[in-house]
Amino acid sequence: MTIHFTPIPTETVRAYRAGGLDANGQPPERAIAAGAGYPCRHCLDMIPQGAAMLVLAHRPFPMPQPYAEIGPIFLCADDCAAGGGPNLPAFLNSPAYILRGYGSDHRILYGTGAVTPTPDIPARAALLLSDPNVAYAHVRSASNNCFHAAINRA
Structure with missing residues (x-):
């Protein structure tokens, strides 16, 4: 199973950079x-010290629903x-992260x-995505549950 780490879509990031409202309407x-x-959720790299960044609430799901978690993220x-x-x-330089699978209905x-x-994230993600019920996975902070990246089948 080949996996692909997927950032927040560029068009979404461009909208935020242009002042588009976040998941909390701000x-x-x-x-x-x-x-x-x-960590920038678009380039999937650390934002350099002294660089300008955006802080916002993001919902990495296509629509609001009970499992569509909203949390803070950073972007260049x-x-x-x-x-x-x-x-x-x-x-992804912390000792551990939460890996969680979601169905095609975008629910946990x-x-x-x-x-x-x-x-162990790549092997665990491949195992999760080998299950046909898992549409994609998220990498989230193990301490704060913040969204870092999606993982999809390549």
Whole structure:
């Protein structure tokens, strides 16, 4: 099973950068990265210290519904190339993350969620996506549940 780490779509990021409202109906906040701990959900890299960034509430689902979690994310304020691909993104540098599968109805598939050591994410994602009931998976913070990236079949 070949997997693909998928960032927030470029058109969504462009809308946020242009002042489009976030999942809470607010314009993104502008800030300066005060360290190296701000992962951009578009380029899938860390926002450099001192660089402009956006902070906003994002819902990585196509529509509101009970399982469509909303949470804070960071984006590079300036243009950045969309990241993604089959390899573990470098911005996933914490010891572990939550990996969770979702059905084609965009709802959590119970029993698929697990705190996963970072080096094991690709193998765990491939296992999840080998189940035909799993449409895609999310990588989320193990401490705060923030969305980091989707994982799809390649």
